[in-house]
Amino acid sequence: MNIEHLKLFVRIASTANISLAGRELNISPAVASAHIGKLEDTLGVRLIHRTTRKVSLTDEGKVFLPHAQEVLDSIETAQAAVGAGSQTPQGTLRVTAPASFGRMHLVPAINEFVSKYPKLNIDFRFSDSILDVVEGGFDVAIRDAELKDSNLHAKKLANDKRIIVASKGYVEKYGAPKNPQELKDHKIVNLTGLEVWDFKTAQGVNAIKTHSRLKMDNGEAVRDACIQGCGLSLTATWCSYSYLESGELVQVLKDHPLATDCALWAVYPTNRLLAPKVRAFIDFLAERFSGTPYWDARLTDIVS
Structure with a gap:
């Protein structure tokens, strides 16, 4: 099986465009199409659907993608282990992260990272849905949820502090609740799936089922509605620190x-040896968010 054909297939899966994937690898559209045809012949299955408008993976292509990516990562890791080839992480790093966290904290940091590794390209997928790391062909996922898949490893990046907030105008107009039981008397803006708020008490956890005036599937949207005075919200400090x-x-x-x-984690597939590009990215984030993350450090005298 030709490694260059695998590289081309992985890029087609990412770009959904044979010509664009070919240009990235310095081959013509005709040669790229021929290479994919040879790969399909080798495997005995169709990997992509070709139409005049777009290219998409077949079911077999979707199954094959994470395995192709794993082969390429293993080759890169093996070369680095024996000192062969470039010691600088290179190729394409595929990352998925929550939409709000990605926009607010990964995008501002990424220029510094790619400046350190000029041979490395980044393919981000920002989504508030938890995308499957292996099936999606991702090298690493940034998550703020508990790791449940035993086939994945995780490295903690930072604590994820949650608090209840309201706009200054809302408090002036309606007052602030004195205890969790008074939440029933207030308007609530919730992130979808987080309608139950758990509070610490001397007797254990007190779970309060809140009644949403507004419900949204994006943390920044919830925060912005709260700023507009729509109600109380549960928010992460990394999302709301500047406000x-x-x-x-x-x-x-x-x-x-x-x-x-809660905590923020870098999650990646189980491998005996971690690909250099993955290790470099995780180490970069771990250093950037180490100790008290910068968003909480700025709130030392504001948030308890």
Whole structure:
């Protein structure tokens, strides 16, 4: 099986365009099409659907993609292990991350990272849905949820502090709840799936089922609706820190902390040897968010 054909297939899966994938690898559209045909002949299955408008993976192509990517990563890892080829991470790093966190904290950092590794390209997929790392052909996923898949490894990047907030105008108009039981008397803006708020008490966890005035599937949208005075919200400090600094948002129920043990993780497929590009990216983020992450450091005198 030709390694160059595998590289081309992986790029086609990412770009959904044979000509574009060929240009990235310095081959003509005709040669790229021929290479994919040879790969399909070798495997005895069709890997892609070709139409005049777009290219998409067949079911067999979707199954084959993570295996093709794993082969390429293994070759890169093997070369680095014996000192062959370039010691600089190179190729394409495929990353999935929550949409809000990616936009707010990965995009501002990425120029520094790619400047260190000029032979490395980044393919981001920002989504608030949890995308399958292996099936999606991702090298690494940034997640703020518990790791449940035993076929994945995870490295903790930072704590993910959650608090209850409201706009300054909302508090002036409606007041702030004095305890979690008073939440029933307030308007609530919720992130879809987080309608139950758990609070720490001396007797254990007190789970409060909130009644959403608004429900949204994006953390930044929830935060922005809260800023507009639509109601109270549960938010991560990494999402709302600048608005807490400016006073547009204020923390409420400070004496009633949430019972959360959230963290931000870098998740990656289980391998005996980690590909250099993956290790470089994870180490970069771990250093950037080490200790008290910068968003919490800026809130030391504001948030309890």
